[in-house]
Amino acid sequence: MKIHEYQAKQIFARYGVPIPRGYPAMSVDEAEAAAKKLGQETGSPVVVVKAQIHAGGRGKGGGVKVAKGGAAEARELAQKILGMQLVTHQTGPQGQRVRRLYVEQGLDIARELYLGAVIDRDRRRIAFMASTEGGVEIEKVAAETPEKILTVHVDPAVGFAAYQARELAFALGLGGKETLSKFVKLMSALYEVFTREDCSLCEINPLVLTRQNDVVALDAKMNLDDNAEFRHAEWKELQDKDEEDPVELEAKAAGLNYVSLDGNVGCLVNGAGLAMATMDIIKHFGAGHGVAPANFLDVGGGANQEQVTKAFKMILHSPKVKAIFVNIFGGIMKCDVIANGVVAAAKELGLKVPLVVRLEGTNVELGRKILNESGLAIQAAGSMADGAKKVVAAVK
């Protein structure tokens, strides 16, 4: 689960990770008021108006602007940024509409660094990475100058050790007595954030050293582990529905795994690996014929008839779907449950596109029987390849 910069900063503040003063603003009026307040609190009129979207690269895309002249200028900037369709290298060409702002005090920046924490799957540890190349895409640094990234791995039996923070600090040139202790404190707090808030990623890019020798998180990016939702009731409020695909949200609420894609063949599959493989095989046979998967959909092993019906309806509702491929290899999932769900949905909404169904596994004979006797125009497939070929032919 992704959250906005201002939300991540609110969490940082709770744990004592230093952040600039700032206030979220959902309207131009609020932005102006925030700028005014900051001016009074800091004694400086300089504020930064920042678009809040879940994608990175907001600055380059024109979504982060400095107002040197105070509240009136901040208002003008807010007017331009709020409501804009912000396109960055991470949003895709259609961009993302800016509906939220964060107004922050301007800082006197001496240096920009990178600090991030991520789950290292090879080592099965939380890895902290630091680099002198702040304010740049870290992937670029990793690709072009990997020697500029320093990594330490935290032993969960120990927790974050001060010597590890010092190692990074000295490598970053933060060895002055004051800055060293601030950096060590910040790293320790960041580790607490990562572990207690169940993060999968926590990135500060840039981490700045100000001319006043403060070490401050100028940006904050936090991705949260969806598996930990059950123990974070507070996450519900952090969710921003405007940043999510409405169909994906609907699917999640129904207990289904759904990802929207660009193609024209709707897929309904049991099991994530098989669902990905189904997308792949449709693309394999459909490439060059303008046929591609319209979605990833895993109904899971424990889905009941109602969920299968719901899943099928979601696919039927999508205007880009020109044919549907149901690919089931039933282990826990029973073929008759799938068949009943598909038939119920098709009868309720009317089946206007070709439907290819491939069933295999538990209760397969019963499942095939239900489909045959449904009176619906269903093409049966003997294998996955057979099904994919048939559905591609149906679209062409």
Next chain:
Amino acid sequence: MSVLVGKDTRLLVQGITGSAGAFHAKQMIDYGTQVVAGVTPGRGGEKFEANGAGKAVVPVFDTVAKAAKETGANATCIFVPPPGAADAILEAFDAGLALVVCITEGIPVMDMLKVRRVLEGLKGKTRLIGPNCPGVITPGACKIGIMPGHIHKPGHIGVVSRSGTLTYEAVGQLTALGVGQSTCIGIGGDPVGGMDFVDCLELFQADPDTHGVILIGEIGGGAEERAARFIKEKMNKPVAAFIAGTTAPPGKRMGHAGAIIAGGKGTAAEKIKALEAAGARVAPTPSDMASTLVGMMR
């Protein structure tokens, strides 16, 4: 002979009184697995009865330690919901069981990092399979998990996979060709877990009854790349592979918690390249997994 599980496996089921645990315990008993105990805290003293194709009366215990001590269980299958699953794994480790299979999907990664740390400290005394996996089966001898037993056939092909249903797909294809399986291991779809591809390939390489391997991977992480290095350096048995997710968009979690292309890394293309360079043959579509391996074994 096979690896990990066989006729000597004495299985304990954690969560046996829950709906998933009860259903699958019965399925395992029907298959012929020796289920010798169940564990549900607070339900110790009860009896779990299976009256299907396989008949058994299984004693239920409050703790894994007690169950293992009194029944000689040497393996466990965990059907405990996510909030208590990591704890259940740790309890099984502490009781000294040689094999722990965790079916549960949805365990927080923070919890699994701790489990992994404890596992490393056990230095190979205990093996963990999963979590978020279908389990492990030696056809005709022992099934631990949720896979449909009837599609399997005893034989000499090892199957190791991050995906449950794609494993069934490969097994179905093999069986249809008359080619049986030695042991099928589902290592699971989570980013942090127990045995990974290399651990399983090591076992298959050392098993005289495994003559070839099908490896089923997917986007996310570096497990396939590590497997490729092992295949190149240490294996002399043919390996056919399929990697799911060539069409997956970056940054999106594709069902499995571990199936995500993050920071440009973990793409299917990279994995396919690494495996092919190592001498494995990668099936172009999921329908060709068995035929690709059979082609290598002629």
